[in-house]
Amino acid sequence: MSEHEEPEGYEGEATVVVEGEPSRTARAVLGARFDPLAGSVVWSGRIALALPARTRLELTTPHGSGPAEATESDPWGNTRVTGVGRPPFPVELLDGAAEV
Template identity: 40%
Template sequence: MTWHGPAWVAGTEVRLHGTGRWEPVDGRYHWAGRIEPEPRLVRLLRSGRREVELRVGDRTVRARLSEVDPWGGVRVTGVGAPPWPVRTDD
């Protein structure tokens, strides 16, 4: 399942593109996404901050900022239920 929409990271509104998968090796759901270019998050990541809270709607999860891509977007990852709505038919 893929998801695209607004989110909040470290108090900053962003646009998130995410996807996830069930990982049979560890039995957990792993999700990842790309946050569209946002200079505040790039500065936050480059200052050494990795662990953040990510909110989509009324759901907040712990996430990890991992890298800045060549276009200025920031990769974010997490384990467990994703922050975006999950359809039951997926």
């Protein structure tokens, strides 16, 4: 991907599961990119749900699930999340890849 291309992503409803708590549904805006320094795909975005920083969670979209971590909250009650590896949404750069 060149520096001028938009990252691939997902915008829609997601289910958020934090260990020991009931699942919750939230609006999510997520994007993914390959990080050459890490040697893997990194995905991140915001969910319309307030969670403390460093909370580990499982994020599920209609396309799949993936582990993530809450990194910060904004003044509007959204939480920034980040994950590494195959994201829980389709990403063209991974099509045909067996493992990330």
